[in-house]
Amino acid sequence: MQLTGAEITIRCLQEEGVEYVFGYPGGAVLNIYDELFKQDKVKHVLVRHEQGAVHAADGYSRSSHKVGVALVTSGPGVTNAVTGIATAYMDSIPLVVITGQVPTHAIGQDAFQECDTVGITRPCVKHNFLVKDVKDLAVTIKKAFYLATTGRPGPVLVDIPKDVTQASTEFTYPKTITLRSYNPVTKGHAGQIKKAVQLLLDAKRPMFYTGGGVILSNASSQLTRLVRLLGYPCTNTLMGLGGLPGTDPQFTGLPGMHGTYETNMAMQHCDVLFAVGSRFDDRVIGDPKHFYRADRKIIHIDIDPSSISKRVKVDVPIVGYVAEVLDEMLRLLESSPQRPDAAALKAWWAQIKEWQRKDCLKYDRKSELIKPQYVVEKLYELTKGDAFVTSDVGQHQMWVAQYYKFDKPRRWINSGGLGTMGFGLPAAMGVQLVNPGAMVVCVTGEASIQMCIQELSTCKQYHLPIKIVNLNNRYMGMVRQWQEFFYGNRYAESYMDALPDFVKLAEAYGHVGIKIEKPGDVEGALREALAQKERLVFLDFITDQTENVFPMVPGGKGLTEMILAEEL
Amino acid sequence: MRHILSILVENEAGALSRISGLFSARGYNIESLTVAPTEDPTMSRMTIVTAGSDDVIEQITKQLNKLVEVVKVVDLTEGNHIERELMLVKVRAAGKERDEMKRLTDIFRGRILDVTDKSYTIELTGPGEKLDAFLGAIEPGVILETVRTGASGIGRGERILRV
Numbered sequence: 224m225q226l227t228g229a230e231i232t233i234r235c236l237q238e239e240g241v242e243y244v245f246g247y248p249g250g251a252v253l254n255i256y257d258e259l260f261k262q263d264k265v266k267h268v269l270v271r272h273e274q275g276a277v278h279a280a281d282g283y284s285r286s287s288h289k290v291g292v293a294l295v296t297s298g299p300g301v302t303n304a305v306t307g308i309a310t311a312y313m314d315s316i317p318l319v320v321i322t323g324q325v326p327t328h329a330i331g332q333d334a335f336q337e338c339d340t341v342g343i344t345r346p347c348v349k350h351n352f353l354v355k356d357v358k359d360l361a362v363t364i365k366k367a368f369y370l371a372t373t374g375r376p377g378p379v380l381v382d383i384p385k386d387v388t389q390a391s392t393e394f395t396y397p398k399t400i401t402l403r404s405y406n407p408v409t410k411g412h413a414g415q416i417k418k419a420v421q422l423l424l425d426a427k428r429p430m431f432y433t434g435g436g437v438i439l440s441n442a443s444s445q446l447t448r449l450v451r452l453l454g455y456p457c458t459n460t461l462m463g464l465g466g467l468p469g470t471d472p473q474f475t476g477l478p479g480m481h482g483t484y485e486t487n488m489a490m491q492h493c494d495v496l497f498a499v500g501s502r503f504d505d506r507v508i509g510d511p512k513h514f515y516r517a518d519r520k521i522i523h524i525d526i527d528p529s530s531i532s533k534r535v536k537v538d539v540p541i542v543g544y545v546a547e548v549l550d551e552m553l554r555l556l557e558s559s560p561q562r563p564d565a566a567a568l569k570a571w572w573a574q575i576k577e578w579q580r581k582d583c584l585k586y587d588r589k590s591e592l593i594k595p596q597y598v599v600e601k602l603y604e605l606t607k608g609d610a611f612v613t614s615d616v617g618q619h620q621m622w623v624a625q626y627y628k629f630d631k632p633r634r635w636i637n638s639g640g641l642g643t644m645g646f647g648l649p650a651a652m653g654v655q656l657v658n659p660g661a662m663v664v665c666v667t668g669e670a671s672i673q674m675c676i677q678e679l680s681t682c683k684q685y686h687l688p689i690k691i692v693n694l695n696n697r698y699m700g701m702v703r704q705w706q707e708f709f710y711g712n713r714y715a716e717s718y719m720d721a722l723p724d725f726v727k728l729a730e731a732y733g734h735v736g737i738k739i740e741k742p743g744d745v746e747g748a749l750r751e752a753l754a755q756k757e758r759l760v761f762l763d764f765i766t767d768q769t770e771n772v773f774p775m776v777p778g779g780k781g782l783t784e785m786i787l788a789e790e791l
Numbered sequence: 792m793r794h795i796l797s798i799l800v801e802n803e804a805g806a807l808s809r810i811s812g813l814f815s816a817r818g819y820n821i822e823s824l825t826v827a828p829t830e831d832p833t834m835s836r837m838t839i840v841t842a843g844s845d846d847v848i849e850q851i852t853k854q855l856n857k858l859v860e861v862v863k864v865v866d867l868t869e870g871n872h873i874e875r876e877l878m879l880v881k882v883r884a885a886g887k888e889r890d891e892m893k894r895l896t897d898i899f900r901g902r903i904l905d906v907t908d909k910s911y912t913i914e915l916t917g918p919g920e921k922l923d924a925f926l927g928a929i930e931p932g933v934i935l936e937t938v939r940t941g942a943s944g945i946g947r948g949e950r951i952l953r954v
């Protein structure tokens with residue numbers, strides 16, 4: 224049957240089982256929108272800014288393991304979407320972004336709403352395509368879904384000129400696809416896996432350090448079994464929280480810049496470091512020279528060979544899907560007669576317990592002012608650790624990562640790699656749509672929330688009962704903290720002046736707003752909000768302006784060169 | 792250390808900019824880059840001369856392999872290989888300079904492709920150092936124009952790069 228390019232685009236999405244497309248119309252995609260209108264299998268969610276469309280598709284994907292799909296028009300539609308695409312790219316989130324383009328004959332003519340989409344997005348996508356012939360359209364969309372979800376996942380963009388959406392051709396959707404130039408290694412090398420198991424069994428001071436790869440590869444049950452089988456300590460990075468239950472006694476808390484004292488000490492002083500789907504990011508290990516230790520062996524599992532030995536040389540590299548490699552390791556361990564060295568492990572745990580006695584996450588619980596940490600702790604208690612929590616970027620993000628214990632994977636949704644303020648609210652929309660009925664909370668700051676505040680309107684239109692927890696310190700808190708520590712208290716442009724009345728703002732968008740100014744009112748307000756199953760509630764917590772995130776490893780310093788709360 | 796990377800890549804629009812973009816985005820240097828289709832017109836072969844520590848070269852190779860359109864990457868400098876570059880030089884050649892220039896061209900096994908009463912256009916192939924040596928041997932003031940292709944390379948003996 225002959226179909227137009229626009230029809231083909233929608234048919235491909237149907238074939239892929241796409242439930243929701245997050246988008247915003249415009250001239251170059253009008254044919255596609257017309258076809259969307261004529262069917263009801265693929266539902267469209269109209270955002271209020273293209274950045275929000277991509278973040279929503281991203282949150283949808285992170286919380287469900289499905290591919291997120293966004294649709295935007297050419298030119299400004301694309302440039303608005305770039306922040307969202309780069310955010311997904313840095314965190315390896317599988318997205319397919321469909322963009323309209325000016326007609327093929329107009330490309331290169333500086334046509335109205337033309338931009339070099341493939342050029343602009345090239346450095347922040349896993350791959351992108353410009354479809355110049357309608358005959359290539361179906362196979363290109365198939366490739367896009369295939370590339371987005373296999374190997375190291377990531378966003379893939381398909382740029383479709385308007386005339387291609389009008390032209391017709393025979394439609395068949397390929398069932399499978401192979402690309403001679405793309406064959407990710409997915410099964411770990413048997414010899415390397417054996418070596419890794421042996422190293423782990425022989426370790427005296429072992430440490431697990433696991434990242435987003437565990438979440439993306441759905442490997443948290445394997446990880447949890449392995450950690451418990453061996454009895455070793457384990458940290459999850461910002462991207463890996465929920466990989467091992469946050470309440471597990473073997474979980475030592477976050478690593479890195481705002482990691483716990485015990486985790487950073489253990490990362491530095493272990494004799495075998497087992498890195499699983501993590502990438503030795505600068506925010507995690509600090510200065511690589513300081514991190515280096517001749518007497519420590521490192522095992523590293525990653526799907527992306529270029530992540531291995533990029534910042535830190537490793538001794539046993541294993542390329543493959545984390546879940547499959549861990550399965551294999553479990554098999555070997557369970558059939559091995561050898562057990563970990565119990566005496567050494569006991570001494571190592573005693574050392575870790577000693578470090579834990581620093582109680583590095585303590586804060587003033589008697590304060591007259593609302594402490595942001597207290598709000599997060601209460602939120603954790605009241606949601607029993609079972610909510611989906613999105614965040615923006617700043618101190619509030621770190622406090623959630625430190626004080627909310629995620630027992631399940633895909634519950635903690637944040638922009639770790641790019642650190643995109645404005646991510647939290649639109650991401651929460653995607654999370655809520657793919658998890659209807661679930662508790663979805665967006666923890667944010669008064670600066671971040673204003674970057675995509677317009678999505679409150681989308682939430683109203685689609686009845687998304689998100690709970691917004693605004694930790695309002697009237698400062699770009701994280702910027703202010705750096706200025707306090709490293710710039711002699713010169714708070715250059717980090718004070719948030721002329722803030723809106725968030726309660727009225729929420730109400731203006733048709734939601735419920737509550738302002739909380741006293742510690743005694745925190746719990747009541749959270750309870751009230753969480754009880755409102757049908758409504759979006761904006762909770763504006765007026766918090767202590769001077770609170771800082773501790774511990775802190777200053778940028779460029781060694782991992783154990785931490786500033787602790789009592790030292791200031 | 793100087794390395795010569797041979798890359799087989801899908802002959803698709805944009806593949807070149809993906810590769811050159813990778814080098815600039817990650818701060819790797821490109822000494823030269825040549826590219827043309829192979830005997831299989833769906834594929835191009837690229838030769839990139841770059842420099843870096845072993846760690847950097849390892850990263851470059853991995854990053855190149857990660858690009859979806861890259862089919863294969865080989866570091867020619869890991870084994871015996873042949874490297875050739877083509878140079879065209881236009882030199883001033885008048886009076887007694889003419890003989891001198893002709894003689895030098897012969898010594899370097901070059902060819903004179905074009906002649907006017909004031910100039911020669913000389914073709915020279917060889918490894919980069921040979922071309923450098925030729926330019927070093929003539930007086931800088933005599934050189935009117937040069938154009939070089941950058942190196943192409945191939946493994947010696949049975950070493951073959953194909954899909």
Ligand SMILES: Cc1ncc(C[n+]2csc(CCOP(=O)(O)OP(=O)(O)O)c2C)c(N)n1
Pocket residue numbers: 615616617618619620642643644645667668669670671672694696698699700701702
């Ligand atoms: C789009 C964007 N611009 C700038 C920054 C730099 N930045 C990081 S944290 C931060 C302050 C965030 O303030 P707020 O949202 O109020 O959160 P708080 O740190 O106070 O919790 C800024 C400006 C960023 N991460 N993203």
